Amino acid sequence: MPKVSVIIPAYNAMLYLPKTVDSVLKQTFTDFEVLIINDGSSDHILEWATGLQDPRVKVISQENQGLPGARNTGITHAQGEYIAFLDADDLWEPTKLEKQVYCLDNKPIVGLVYTWTILVDWQDNPTGRIFASHAEGNVWQQLMETNEMCNGSSSMVRRCCFDTVGVFDRSLKSAEDLDMWLRLAARYPFAVVKEPLTLYRQHSNSMSKNRERMIENLRIVIEKTFQSVPLDLLHLRNRAYASLNVGLAWLAIEEGDYKKAIHFRQQALLHHPKIRYSQKFIRLSLAILLIRWFGPHGYDGLRSLSHFLYWQILSFAR
Incomplete structure (x- = not known):
């Protein structure tokens, strides 16, 4: 069995997907599988995938279920002890998996480890902005107040944690990653690799640009979270x-x-x-x-x- 399962949801993402997958295949840590979840795409992803020579890469096709549903399909098929999520338009630096695996191997109580993030444009040029959070340990309150992790492509999670907290909420059309991190943070300590090893792409098609939907779903996550917290945290x-x-x-x-x-x-x-x-x-x-x-x-x-x-x-x- 592979040590790590890399889950890449893909919906009409061929403009960026090849470079994204290439950034995974160039990792210094090599004991992984890559699960590309073809979420009802109408582009030529299947024809492209047939040309991949690396047996670690698998494509799983399904009818469109949205980002949470695609991630859940990946979790269901994942064989790795650790699961790393990567959006189809983001990139990793070569040592990302190596350093996260080292962290989880040496800190058995940690449920999730994330990295710092560099923002890049559609041509992979750094915009000059970096998300560099120092939040680790019990991070629930910090996540609730500031969403310290910022994106879904920097995280690696122990596979067994999903048996405890469940999978992604398919009713959410955005902010489903924050909802998941909050559920995980309520049960497990987090760790951070304090290096910018995730490249988060900003472009006109980014889901975060759909502001009204994002606001609505963030409100849903806030209300959902506070339905079950102790009174002293309200x-x-x-x-x-x-x-x-x-x-x-x-x-x-x-x-x-x-x-x-x-x-x-x-x-x-x-x-x-x-x-x-x-x-x-x-x-x-x-x-x-x-x-x-x-x-x-x-x-x-x-x-x-x-x-x-x-x-x-x-x-x-x-």
């Missing part, structure tokens, strides 16, 4: 909504709409006034101020400059 519900509104304000910043960002910022304060002291909120307020002063294009230029300087400093430090 105060975190308002913090979760405050964090959600800060995230929506940042999306408005990405669109250059500072008035909408101000609206969501105010909603965040109404839910949790102390959020004004958080680093994310302070950065948001600064971004709003810069857009008001310099306009969206001026703000983009300043942000690009700050990202460039950040990467230069990071490269020098290495």
Whole structure:
């Protein structure tokens, strides 16, 4: 049996899928299987798959069930002790699996290990943004307040954990990964590999761009989660909504709409006034101020400059 099962849901993803699979096959850790779940695609995925020479790669076809259903099919067929999830348009650095396997092998109480994430554009160029969370151990509250893990392609989970918490919620059309991580975090400690080993692609077809659906499903996840928490944790519900509104304000910043960002910022304060002291909120307020002063294009230029300087400093430090 393979040590790791890599699950890649694919729906009309041939624009990126070959490079995604290639990033798996180039891993320094080699004891894995790759399960590509063809979720009712109408592109030429099956013809492409017949040309793959690596016996570790398998394609499982089904009628379209959405991302949660495709992941669940992968879990059902997985033979590995550990399961790693990878979206069909994201990429891994070569040592990702090796370092995550080492972590789970040496920390038997940990249920999930994730990595830091670099955001890249459709041509794989770094945008300058990086998600670098230090949350580990009992992370449930941090996940509830800030969704520290940010994406579904950085996680590796012990297969046995799904026997305890169940599989992905197929009723959710987005935010199903946050729902799963919260259920896992309620039962198991998490660990993090503090290196940017996951490349998260941003492009116009990204599911996260469907804002209304995303908001609706995040609300569902928040309400679902707080249906069963102890009474002494109910105060975190308002913090979760405050964090959600800060995230929506940042999306408005990405669109250059500072008035909408101000609206969501105010909603965040109404839910949790102390959020004004958080680093994310302070950065948001600064971004709003810069857009008001310099306009969206001026703000983009300043942000690009700050990202460039950040990467230069990071490269020098290495």
